[in-house]
Amino acid sequence: MSVLVYVEAVGGKIKKAGFEGVSYGKQAANQMGTGVTAVLFGAADAAEVASLGNYGATKVLHASGDAFNTFESNAFADAMSAAAEKEGSTLLIFPFDNSGRALAPRLSARMGAGLVSGATAYPEISGNTLKVKKNVFSGKAIAQVEIATDKKIISFTPNSTGIQEVGGSAAVEAFSPAVKSSKIKLVEVQKQEGEIPLPEAELVVSAGRGMKGPEHWGVIEEMAKVLGAATACSRPVADIGWRPHHEHVGQTGITVRPNLYIAIGISGAIQHLAGVNQSKTIVVINKDPEAPFFKAADYGVIGDAFDVAPRLLEAFKKFKANQN
Amino acid sequence: MNILVCISKVPDTTTKISFTDNNTKFNTAGVQYIVNPSDEWYALVRGLELKEALGGSVTIITVGLAEDDAIIRKALAIGADEAVRVNADPADSYFVAAQIAAYAKTKNFDLILTGKETIDHNNAEVGGMIAEMVGMEFVSPVNKLDVNGNVARMESEVGGATFVLEAELPLVISAAKGMADQRIPNMRGIMAARTKPINVVEPQGVQPLVKVAAFEMPPAKAGVKMIDPENMDELVQLLHNEAKVI
Incomplete structure (x- = not known):
């Protein structure tokens, strides 16, 4: 049931997304009158x-054998479905990160469980129907999605609903389910x-074509270092090779949801x-007052x-120096 | 090397989004449609590059009604050899995956490629569901893909590290940034696409698992507070005291 x-x-x-997931599960479990098994x-x-x-x-199933020390979607999916069976669970919660993206769709298909990916709010549960909001059209709109299947899966967008401490304690059990071996070799x-x-960063310093060339990125990197932020960039900058592809933020690159996004020359x-x-x-620095x-x-x-x-870099340095 | 590339029709990236029918349906009036960018730029183009290097064929598949033939022609113009359209409204990811899996089971594909996620519903679900339904392994996200004999070598960028992976085919792969570059169709491709057949197949009877009950627009931003460029200390103080983000 849990x-x-x-x-x-x-x-x-x-x-951190694990703690947030447990908080998310706890909110849903309260509505269902049940507990949470992590x-x-x-x-x-x-x-x-x-x-x-x-x-x-209320309970932790700890899968810590060799099979579970490195992410492997087949083994982890098998373990989650074994855990769902053992606990009689009808609602499964994943973070909508790379792990959740690989696991939740597999389990949805395996269990015939309706899946909502990228939920940004807590669900509303009424009887067998669950409704939850998620962003669609790349954040330009919000959809309220309804699941009416008996088994349900939600993957939540990390840093959406936050972590809540409730001060409880959990019974811990070692968990070693049988899993299929994978042909994927690391x-x-x-x-x-x-x-x-970048996808997990709480602070992001991002820059674009306004920097005029890769040799000018020193100030961006130093600002990121001072803040403990990740660096990002716009698509043109990644496409012309000034910055690596994995820094490209946008519709066809990475979607981020930090607490602070500083955009310089974008x-x-x-x-x-x-x-x-x-x-x-969002902080925007641009010489064009008409910049969208x-x-x-x-x-x-x-x-x-x-x-x-x-x-701005000097101001951040001064601020950090005063804090220490 | 037979490759199936799953493509989806999505509104152009610059579309202004609105809804009709009491905010339950996407307003399609005046909307231009494109092939979902990661399906086209990464999955389809890399599929074509592999075919060009190793031989074989690239088949594209989409679940949609006759109006989707326009984006199918675009994918054919870029270089796909064959096209399949499952003649149904794509109700949800599970429905779409079930249709594609049913088709894939009737053929021997070495690779099934999907884009990382569509830019309309942002679900990133179809690839993993297909893998489960056809009993193949699924690798997501894949930023680089090479094939040597029957072994795929992949790079997956996750959490600040690059995982180099190898696996025997067949595989289902979610294609992300870095795998290939956008390819603009040339006139020869566009002409050839006009006469390539689109194989229309009727859907399997599958019930969707979820539905959108309603859409809404995100709350408007309160408005931008402009800061004097000479006074960056003020900006830092606002980020600390007002926004409370540093």
């Missing part, structure tokens, strides 16, 4: 595992050293806005990127 929540630990630490994948010490109780998990992992992964084409319009606060990005901004500065960005 609501089942997918949780990942990386390097011994539970990912299925935790990856090694973590006892205190870390038990901390899931603080966010509303050859190597190339880490991008020292960088903050005009704000509709396709770019689609990738950033869910950010909590200002309409989507919370704070705007009209000025040349080459003048304003170094000044």
Whole structure:
């Protein structure tokens, strides 16, 4: 009966989206008059595992064997369906990140469970019907999607509903379900050293053609470093090779939802806005007062990127120095 | 090397979105449609490049009504060899995946490619569902794809790292940025596309699992607060005290 929540630990630490997922599951479970079972994948010490109780998990199934230390969609999907069967769960919760995108559709098809991907609010549950909101048309509209199948799956957009501490405790059980072996072999992992992964970043410093060339990105990178932010860019800048593809934010690149998005020298084409319009606060720096990005901004500065960005960098440095 | 590329019809990226019928239906009046960008730029173009290098054929498939033939012609003009249209309104991802899976099971595809997600419903669901239904493995997102013999070598960028993966075909792959570059159809392709047949197949009886009850527009922004470019300390203080984001 309990609501089942997918949780990942990386390097011994539970990912933030895992805590948010448990909070999300707890809200749904309250409406259904049931509890939350978190299925935790990856090694973590006892205190870390038990901390899931603080966010509303009543039970933790901890899958920590060799098969579960590296993400593998087949094995993880098998484990989640085994857990759903064991717990008699009718509602499964995933984060709408790369793991959730790989797992939730498989399980939807396997279980005949209606799936809503990218939910941005808590669900409204009434009897066997669940309604939940999600962004559509790349954030230009919101859809209220209804699931009426007996089994249901929601993947929520991380950083939408937040983490709520409830101060409970969870019973922890080791979990080692049988899973099919995969033919997908991991050859190597190339880490991008020292960088903050863009899709998970809470602060993003982004720049576009207004920077006039890749040799001028030093101020952007330094600003990101001072803030502990990720760097991003607009599509033209990635396409001409000034910046790597994985930094491209927009409709055809990555969609981000940080607390702060600083756009420097980006005009704000509709396709770019689609990738950033869910950010909590947007700062736009552009020398063109007519730049469309200002309409989507919370704070705007009209000025040349080459003048304003170094000044903003100095202001951030001063602020950080005063904080310490 | 036989490749199936799943394409979806979506409103052009610059479309102004509105709704009709008491906010329950997308307003299609005056809307220009395109092939979903990641289906076209990444999945279709990489499929064509692999076919050109290794031989074989590229079949495109979409679930939609006769009005979708225009975007099918566009994909054929870019270079696809064959087209299949499942003659049904694409009710939800599960319905679409079930139609494509049913077709795929009747053929021997080495690769089934989908774009990372469509720009209308932003679900990113169809690829994983097809994989489950046809009993293949699914790799998502894939930013680079090469095939050597019957082994695919893939790069998947996840969480600040690049995972290099290898797997034997067949596979279902979700194609993302980096896999290929947009290809503009040339006149020869456009002419050839006019005479390529579109194989229309009737749908399987499958019930959708979800439905959109209503649409709404996002709340409007309160308006932008302009800051003097000489006074970046003020901006930093506002971000700290007012927006509370640093």
